[in-house]
């Protein structure tokens with residue numbers, strides 16, 4: 001991997017559960033994995049009833065790391081026990097939420113941790129087939145996973161009668177080919193069936209009618225990578241690592257205007273201020289903080305006055321934002337919020353699948369309006385028009401991609417309205433020349 | 440003609456699914472990796488193997504941004520300008536590429552060596568600004584590093600031409 005810098009700088013404040021093996025030489029190999037507790041949880045799970053496994057995961061308060069934060073054990077419990085249909089486990093490795101790059105290191109440095117998590121999930125819902133849906137750009141990770149899957153078959157951790165348990169499970173990788181929307185779970189299922197990645201109407205939820213019309217659980221790579229630790233050390237142990245209702249640790253990706261960008265594993269509920277100042281070394285070049293995107297570009301943004309918040313799902317929801325996918329993006333005092341909003345809307349306009357009108361039209365309107373506004377100052381009622389368009393997307397689309405565009409837009413229009421006024425007054429961007437975003 | 444290696448790969452990929460058409464997108468990408476783009480022949484072959492009408496395969500191609508029906512450069516430069524990269528100079532990297540190569544977004548140099556594309560988040564945000572050359576990641580890119588990289592790629596190309 002030419003010039004690929006390991007983004008795991010490390011911090012003494014980290015609590016390493018998922019990343020504990022990352023520093024070992026050949027950490028991706030099955031030999032190293034097995035020598036360091038690997039596949040022990042699977043053995044233990046086979047000694048439990050499937051329901052007991054689900055209960056342990058429920059108890060752990062493990063919540064989905066893909067963005068929505070749904071309780072993983074709860075999701076698994078929706079899969080019908082009695083059914084004549086096959087069931088499926090799908091790991092979502094589409095990782096495309098701007099600001100997010102954590103699943104990548106989990107697959108690169110510890111692919112067997114993910115595989116073990118998937119097999120345990122399969123056992124818990126009595127599924128016999130799993131797929132890992134990987135974004136097309138992550139080809140080298142697919143190669144790593146294919147190799148790991150081959151090793152796991154060779155050593156009896158996949159395939160027929162795993163570890164003499166009588167349980168069979170097959171696993172394969174599946175590559176996407178460039179589409180953010182395919183990270184949305186129902187679009188992902190269509191894509192996995194060889195169709196265009198358009199979302200499906202919910203309900204029915206995938207737990208009942210998913211892949212090929214069969215019961216399916218879809219979980220993020222990080223969510224599933226946690227499962228072996230929960231089974232090995234117990235749901236209570238895992239729950240206690242975090243805050244009430246928000247179990248465990250989380251991989252936070254610190255990016256943007258931060259001194260030490262990188263991926264850091266911190267306990268759920270870790271204070272955002274401390275994350276920026278102590279873990280990330282503060283805002284770069286000694287500048288002041290203007291804004292934080294707390295969990296990927298879909299989240300409502302926070303101002304510098306809002307960073308005294310524990311980074312867990314409930315605390316961020318309480319202040320009107322989201323923990324999202326763990327992508328914490330730092331914006332310094334010289335950043336133009338109109339431009340930032342434009343770039344984010346350009347992304348959603350590019351990625352809208354076009355299946356439903358409010359999202360297809362709305363994201364393009366927002367992008368076009370902001371582009372014009374930023375380049376020549378715009379018109380006085382542009383901010384209100386943008387707000388109006390946003391509210392006509394919010395909650396009115398088939399899948400949450402529309403909301404993902406509307407939510408940051410609304411927050412920027414409300415919290416940084418003065419920057420829009422400044423552009424209007426000046427007839428151009430007041431920040432353009434001040435920014436030092438040289439690489 | 441598709442190579443035997445590719446055909447064998449097709450067989451093993453199709454066998455992963457209870458429904459053959461699931462293999463369409465992976466097969467398209469693997470075919471493109473070998474041929475450089477998705478040719479008519481590849482479309483026909485994939486449609487035949489998974490048992491769908493070719494138009495269904497073509498429909499998929501239009502949806503996925505990594506698939507293209509025309510050849511791109513031998514070295515396809517994909518520069519991220521999304522938020523984390525934008526904040527650390529991603530746009531400058533893109534402009535630098537465009538200036539050095541004399542091409543713009545989705546264009547290819549006349550010698551077929553380089554093509555350029557402005558892309559969305561590559562999942563390398565902590566190494567921003569980031570880019571990919573074909574499937575290889577390059578992170579914390581600077582204009583200087585980029586110049587060295589381009590020179591390197593040009594040299595690599597000469598090496599391979601001398602060999603064959």
Ligand SMILES: Cc1cc2nc3c(=O)[nH]c(=O)nc-3n(C[C@H](O)[C@H](O)[C@H](O)COP(=O)(O)O)c2cc1C
Pocket residue numbers: 063064065066067068069070072092093094095096097180181182183184185186218219220221223224399400401404
């Ligand atoms: C537009 C859109 C893109 C998404 N992209 C991803 C993604 O790349 N990876 C992911 O794990 N979840 C993504 N999600 C969330 C998934 O729909 C789903 O909630 C998640 O995979 C469930 O797993 P979890 O409960 O373990 O988080 C996306 C959702 C939307 C609406």
Ligand code: FES
Pocket residue numbers: 098099100519520521522523524525559560561562563564567569
């Ligand atoms: S924003 Fe450029 S790689 Fe994520």
